[in-house]
Amino acid sequence: MRLFRLGLAGLLLLAPALAVAQSSTKRGEYTVHYSALPTTLLTPEVARNSGITRSASRGLLNIAVLKDGEIMPEAVTASVEAAAINPAGQRQNLRMREVREGSAIYYLGEPRISEGERLDFEVRITPADGEQITLRFATHFHNR
Numbered sequence: 001m002r003l004f005r006l007g008l009a010g011l012l013l014l015a016p017a018l019a020v021a022q023s024s025t026k027r028g029e030y031t032v033h034y035s036a037l038p039t040t041l042l043t044p045e046v047a048r049n050s051g052i053t054r055s056a057s058r059g060l061l062n063i064a065v066l067k068d069g070e071i072m073p074e075a076v077t078a079s080v081e082a083a084a085i086n087p088a089g090q091r092q093n094l095r096m097r098e099v100r101e102g103s104a105i106y107y108l109g110e111p112r113i114s115e116g117e118r119l120d121f122e123v124r125i126t127p128a129d130g131e132q133i134t135l136r137f138a139t140h141f142h143n144r
Contacts, residue, residue, distance in 0.1 A: 042054055080123065
């Protein structure tokens, strides 16, 4: 968890007033951390350095997978497939890309969003040496 927080903190240096909703789920020996937010909440520098499109019409989906270790959990590689579905049922299959930052590994995708819109996320994660984990969650996107 510490590795994920370090990687997330390095990537998402957000405005002090912002409270990013980060969640996690544990499945067997794996913990999956996930969050989704508007890219406008990223500083221009962080977005540029991370190759993220900063726009009122773009969101950011962030997934990290940790495996229980003897002392601490360890970041692991995984196959990550994700889709975002809007209230009208329109589905966006997201291109997820792997980012490595020191010992942290996370996966980023950028869904199209509208102000105040709710997106339902369906994420399939297959750790390199594990079984598939299916994750479903929803987020409302607000650019302020």
